[in-house]
Amino acid sequence: MKKEHRAELIDNKSMNSDSSLLVFRCPEIAEESRPGQFVNVSCSKFLKRPFGVNDTDSINGTFSIGVREVGEGSAEIRSLEPGALVDVLGPLGNYFPLENAKKLIMVGGGTGVYPLHFALKEARKANVQTIYICGFRCVSDSCLVDECEAFSDRFMITSDTGDVGIRGTVMDALYRLNENEYNDATVLSVGPEIMMKNVSQWAENIGLDCFVSLERRMACGIGMCLVCTCKIKTKNHDDLYENKRCCADGPIFNSREVVW
Amino acid sequence: MSLRMSVGTLTFESPIILASGTCNFGRELSEYISFSRIGGICSKGLTLSPRLGNPGCRVAETPSGMLNSVGLQNPGIDYFLQNDLDFMSSLSTRVIVNVAGHDPDDYVRMTERLNDHSDQIDILELNLSCPNVKEGCMIIGSSPKEIFNLVALVRSITSIPLWVKLTPNVTSIADTALAAQEGGADAVVAINTLLGMAIDIRSARPILQNNTGGLSGPAIKPIALRMVNECSRVLSIPVVGCGGIMNYKDVLEFLIAGASLVEIGTATMVHPTTPECIINDLEKYTAENHIESLSDIVGTLKLWGV
Incomplete structure (x- = not known):
């Protein structure tokens, strides 16, 4: 069974005016993540926030994410101090x-x-x-x-x-x-x-x-709720499209399939 | 200690049902939880033809909840019957198929298709409450007369137990619940989402491209509890409670208010393991408090005399 993880923030470094690099300890995510995948991180708001994985270190059991402030939830996560514990779901999506x-x-x-x-x-x-x-x-x-x-x-x-x-x-x-x-x-x-x-x-x-x-506002992050859909061309029909789930069918798509 | 509940002619392993539209057809969640102690799973709301749902942004977080405007994106009932029903049946839990129509004829045609698979379907849930589509659903579900006519029509053509999912966006949910009962429903589900709006102050536009959406989550729990209690006091059929349940205490509140079962949804989007956590906590609670059966506390609310 997949599960939700509890991860400890190890390091938090400001990278530029609106983003920081956060390193968390979580051996399972460090082991399983592949480039392009994301994790959902909890904050005091209702829903978790999705961030692309920036790096993993399977020896130390850590992974890092770049957190850009786009609203209150991401600002709160960006301001976490080492030692903070968060709930993390992931790695999620394709790669x-x-x-x-x-x-x-x-x-x-x-x-x-x-x-x-x-x-x-x-x-x-x-x-x-x-x-x-x-x-x-x-x-x-x-x-x-x-x-x-x-x-x-x-x-x-x-x-x-x-x-x-x-x-x-x-x-x-x-x-x-x-x-x-x-x-x-x-x-x-x-x-x-x-x-x-x-x-x-x-x-x-x-x-x-x-x-x-692709990036969308998400809720569940695992493909159940269908709120984060992207317009993707139906196979063999360039003029037709389907709503694919950014979180579960993506976030990585072949650009030829994307309806921009 | 078992959490088994008997409702109508059916037994449920626990009072926890996964609400329609929050777990798709169960595949994703089956990677996170076992369904063996889950009472049942409601399919994504199905329509006669496939639907793409609404365009643009479909979710907005709000205080203690969220708005969604998915708009019944689904593969259509025929695709569901061919590709998803077998999977739902394999989950060893009650299978509840949620159907949403433009008009009574849609509901009839979908029910006829479901009749051919009645060995795999435990309950038919009539969606008379989706707030995100322009026809059918909540439009029908806002009128006691139309509810009665539709439920009676569907009742006359199927022997599958019938639940009616009610909208809170009405003046009197007791009236719509009674109409469902008189039409022949086996239970009512209260409540679907409340119609709401969230606004981006910089663009002065609604965050949802559909402008409005359905509000769910703890924000609506007090409203849901009040409505479940109103329904349970006027009905002789069971009430399935739904709205903002996040933990076992919330479940107990709904049971006390008069719900025989509960549906949970938004909580599963926050933590996919919520259904199992709630069941574990309910087992612990009933053991510690020497509660023989959870059905003993259904409808035990003692209203103040005012």
Whole structure:
């Protein structure tokens, strides 16, 4: 039987103006999580809050999540102090299909970089070549820059203001890649929906598979309540769609199936 | 100590029923809990044709509860009968099929299909209370006359025990409950969700794209208790209580108020193991307090004389 876990907060580090990296001890989640999956974390509000897994350490039995403040619940979780106990359900959802990838191009925007960090580390373990591109509004919004640069074979950073990396968006970085660099690659993208849409159009135009991580307001997190649905094209019918559950059928979807 | 309850012609392993729309068809929850001591499971609300449900954001958290505007997303009754009913039957608990129609004809056609599978279905729950669709359901369930006509119509074509799930969005739930009883219902379920709204102050828009949704969770428990008590005082058929139950004490309150069984739903979304936890706690409570049968406390509420 699956169960809900009690996890202890081990470390809480502020990463930028609106997000922090929280490390919890929970050997089961550390053991089972795969890149792209998420966990549901309790707070004093009614429902749990979903966060993508940023990293795991199965030796120490810990996992980490990036927590961005979007409301009262996430603000409360972000302000937890080491030693705090929370209820955690997870790992939940599907994961990035990394097994058969020959090469990976990962594109993260804002706090979307947290789950990609996990994918980068796993790709490095599997000796898969990676190009990692992250985009932020400005340098003070950036996070996981050094860590992700260390784990990627090619690294690019962009900012709207230009105070770090390439001035512009992640698209300006993608356009700099030449055919040799992107050939045979699988693209993974996590971030604002408009960014993922643009990244997937770029990938589809040059014939690459692109997997995106969709985000919805959730309740149960395990596929029972049907509140977090995403419009996904019906197989073999491009003009028809179904409502798939972000929490249980996703959060990772092939971009060709997504109705944006 | 057993928590077994007898209601009408059926026995239930415990008074805990999983409410419609909160556990899909049981597959997901079966990875977290054993169903052997669960009283029953209600299917997701089914319609004659598949439904996509409502677009956009469908959930908003509110103080001590949540609003949902799913809008009866379901694969349709034929798909259910082919792909989900066998699984529900395999769970070794009572199988309750919840049906929601646009109009009386929909309910008749679905009941006819269910009649062909009556060996696998313990109870037919008529959804006359979903607040998230534009036709049928709550529209029918707001009128005692329409409730009576519909229940009598369905009663005349099936021998499957019939529960009627009532809406709290009415002036007098005693009147709608009585109409269900007169139509031939074997029990009423009180209550479905309360129609509500949550607003984003920055955009001045409702959070739910459907504008309104159904409120559930502890926020509605006092209303549900009051309505269960009102129903139980006027009816001769059993009442199944529903609304905001989070723990065993809540269950006891509903039983005292007059419910013979209870449905739980939103609590399962917060902690999937809630149904088992409640059953464990009820076993402990009945043992410690030397309660032979939980049915002994049903309807024991002692109202103040005012």
